[in-house]
Amino acid sequence: MTPVALHTLCEALAYAVGFRTFVWTRQRLAPGAFKQKDEVAWIAVSAIVGAALGAKLSYWLDDPLTAFRDFPDVRNLLQGKSIIGALLGGLLGVELCKKVAGIRQSTGDAFVLPLTVGMCIGRVGCYLAGLQDHTYGNATSLPWGVDFGDGIARHPTQIYEILYLLAQYAWIHARRHHFAPGDRFRAFMIGYLGFRLLVKFIKPLFFAYPGHLSGLQWLCITGLLYYHRDIPRIAYLMTKGNAARRLG
Template sequence: MTPVALHTVCEALAYAIGFRTFLWTRQRLAPSAFKHKDEVAWIAVSAIVGAALGAKLSYWLDDPLTAFQNFPDIRNLLQGKSIIGALLGGLLGVELCKKITGVEQSTGDAFVLPLTVGMCIGRIGCYLAGLQDHTYGIATSLPWGVDFGDGITRHPTQIYEILFLLAQYAWIHVRRHDFAQQGDRFCAFMIGYLGFRLLVEFIKPVFYIYPGHLSGLQWLCIAGLLYYHRDIPRIANILLKGNRSAWEPR
């Protein structure tokens, strides 16, 4: 099986297993996230549509020279995607849907475990795809560096991400009873992941440099962290100390 085929299989498994995990999570770990069954369908559809659009737009932002090469031929535009854009696009889609349908409670906690599982499986596919996936790191002399086929030993940033996601979920789960508000676990997931990606992008190739010598994906991470800026001190306090009494509810 070719690397591209392996990546496709892993991506399909990520969606399938992530969805099954979501069905289990909303009943066991986040039973109050949805008050009515029809909310599940509306939220899920809005998340999927928002994620698909966000994933594509973020690829265009991160590597516009490749994406718009030979334009108006759209084949290059249809190729890439990014999980950062998918997360932010899905978040925007859900929030818009909730505004339209009148859903007031936070629904994010039901997505923390499914996203973690799906993203880990997806990154296995990215790792197996090697150079064709463009998710590898820059050259390194560290003993765990990986040659993806071009003779250069690189940071296996896909593995770094898997380890981070697993460690992050474990810590959020340990502190789950300390989160005072509905949706705090999802806030913790998003803040942690966006912060991780902002940093790990420094050891990945940059395809197009924006102001500040940052990539387009790093600027998206900054935008996402600014969205959560009021929550960051409170979430950090909970994760580090397990003490929510020092912070007033939003």
């Protein structure tokens, strides 16, 4: 099986497993969020549409030289996507849908585990795709550097992300009793956006924006600004258990 086929298989598996996990978690983690069955469908559709548009637009922003090469030929425009744009686009889609439908309850907690599982599976596909996926890191002399086929040992940033996502979910789950409804999703988004902002410094820079930052880094900053009022409180809640043990 070719690297591209393996990546496609993992991506399809990520969507399938993520959806099944959402069906399982929405009743357990956000039972009061959806009062009617059609609300689940509207939220899901809004999340999917917003994520699809955000994923594509963020790719255009991050690597415009490749995306718009040979324009008006649209084949390059259709090739890439980014999970950062998908998360922010999905968030925007859901929030707009909730505002129109008059849904006041938080719905985000039900997405934390599905997103974690789906993104981990997806990153396995990115790792197997190698150089063709453009998710690898810069060259490194560290002993765990991976040669993706060009003779250069690189940071396996896909593996870094999988390990981070698993550690983040374990940390959030361990402190779930400290959280109000919606805080688990806020913690997930704040943590992941912060991680991607930092890990991008050891990944290739396809197009430099002000501050010598990538388009995805600026999207991460935008997302963190959206949550700026929640960051101090979430940071406190994420360390509350440790603080309590030290005081005891």
